[in-house]
Amino acid sequence: MDKREDSLPPDDLPLTDDRESKREAAAREAENELDEDDRLKPEFVRDVLELAEAGEGEAARERIGRLHPADIADLFELARTDERPMLAAVLGDMLSADVLAEMNDYVREELIDLLNPAQVAELAAELDTDDAVAIIEDMEADEQQAVLDAMEPEDRAAIEDALSFPEESAGRLMQRDLVAVPEHVTVGDVIDRLREDTELTSDFWEIYVVDPMHRPVGTCQLSWILRTPRDIAISDVMKREQTLIPVDMDQEEVALRFQKYALISAAVIDRAGRLVGMITVDDVVHIIQEEAGEDILRLSGAGDGDINEPIRETYSARVRWLIANLGTALVASSIVGFFGGAIEQMVALAALMPIVAGVGGNAGTQTLAVTVRALAMNQLTDSNSWRAIWREMKIAILNGTTIALIAGAATALWFANPQLGAVIAAAMVVNIFVAGVAGVAIPLLLDRLDQDPAVASSIFVTMTTDSMGFLAFLGLAVASGLTSMG
Known part of the structure; x- marks a missing residue:
């Protein structure tokens, strides 16, 4: 259903000429505001912000007033941080509870900071309990209490009851108004x-x-x-x-x-x-x-991944992940250092090492993504976990064999060295097999330990595929006599 259907006369009512002309005008206006993907057009956003900045509040309100609450929320999210207070001032009472309920969490927090407790309490009272809780739950304790004190006793009791339940639980999510x-x-x-x-x-x-x-x-x-x-x-x-x-x-x-x-x-x-x-x-x-x-x-360590998240919070979330990756990368680096003499004797090994590690890492990421999704959807349980591991092992063998044949043949031809081609082919099979097993076993293990597999699995899988890729390739090169340790 189009977002604006509820603001237009029902199709099954007889239309007077005046009503029909209003519907056609509203439809034309909607076309001017939204693109084919139901998103606010850049020129519309720019025009509204220019009207607000020029002090033409009534004109801006008239244009914004034709929008659905979800579109008004989008308008705030598309505006710059420094433009949002001005836009809120222009909207006035059009900044309704329904608009706040549709808004991005970070943007909503910015706007709530501009309101006094009585205004927040009035807006929260207009919403279902679950939406009201979403507005209030992230406020500072003293601000939250001030808002609750400003609410009617019945509304306050419902909100306080909801806040007593754990975050992201059914108690926070449920509506209390029912029949x-x-x-x-x-x-x-x-x-x-x-x-x-x-x-x-x-x-x-x-x-x-x-x-x-x-x-x-x-x-x-x-x-x-x-x-x-x-x-x-x-x-x-x-x-x-x-x-x-x-x-x-x-x-x-x-x-x-x-x-x-x-x-x-x-x-x-x-x-x-x-x-x-x-x-x-x-x-x-x-x-x-x-x-x-x-x-x-969580698989990528990107934090909340919200473009409206404050830079400091985004930095804090991402840098921790990168520091952890730096630590695990040292494991792979130490393996390469151990075979430094062999690499010096044959420079081609240095050129081919990233290929082995990179393909293994991608294979591990594929398996990891499927496993984490299966765990999240309750498709992977104690009853079928070993079957899933065996399935990924078979897939890894097939993938490893295919990639090994291609990489081995290409390497043998490029370097005119069949032995080097055989070594990289064997290393590919080993690393892709290890990647497949690690991609399913590591998240399963973390899940059994009551740890979120989406948070830490990627670090361990990457460390495993890089380390085993280097170890398999360089170890096989030394073991086959292609080169020596020093």
Whole structure:
């Protein structure tokens, strides 16, 4: 669905000439703002910022006012850091809770710093609990308390309860606004309550049925209720099989359950089994995206990998990784130094060493990426880990043999030395085999030790492939009599 559909008249309503002309005008304006990939056009961003800088706030607000909250959030992210306060001042009350909820975390933190606690509290009160928590949870303790003190008691209690759960858990992710009914009522009773109770949330598509202890015993979709006679008991309509999410479950596991069972929503229960909230698929989509991105970035040691992350934080995250890589590189360097005499006798060895290590490193990275993904998706468990290792060993042998034939033949022809070609071919087989085994075994070992395999695996796999590549190639060269140690 296009982001602007909710701001235009529904297609099934009769259109007056005036309404039709407004729709056409809105469509033309939208075309001027977004490109074919639904991104804000550079010229639109530039025009809005120039209007704001020139003091033409009303003109800027008029142009921005046609945007969806997600596009307004994008506008802030596309602006420079020094331009964002000016843009926020121009927007005023158009900087709504919905805009903040769609915004990049780092950009949102910058803007929240410009607001007083009462303003942040007002914005948080307009959001679902999970979105409000996302705004408040990263604030400094004193600022966070000031915002909570400015909130209404009911909203404050909900936020404080959510903050009591671990970060990235179902308790932080869940929404507390839901519809729950006792199992003894009829469909007619449920319909009457939905119509008459003005305190109920307005956004839901599933009703939870609970027992007297408020434990979920089933769910009922709205479509079933609308198509069922009023006198039928809700317990006869509901679906008793359901996926329940413990309140302390990690959000990555929550996302996997939604994916595995194709869920639209799921009940969240506390340790006593009582219904305390629900998680919906729109929240899980963000989690899947975040978790997938995190694993990729951790493999490279790039920190959060966010272009809006402060330079100091990015530097701190990356330099630690590079220092660790420097330490492991010394292992490979010491092996090369041990064979220094052999390299001096045959310079071709120095030219070919990077090829052996580089191809082995790439082979290890391929296996590592597949293994880390399989672990993240719960595809790799105790029951099939040895089968996965054996599979990668067979793939490594096939890959090693193929690359060895190509590299060996090319080396023999280029240097007019068949023995050197045979040595590099054998080293390729050895190193690619080691790379395949290391690429699957190292992340599995780290996972068994309750360490994140996405964080440290790359360092150890790189060290293994470089060291074994140099050792295999130079060792085989000496062992075959191609050269000597000194």
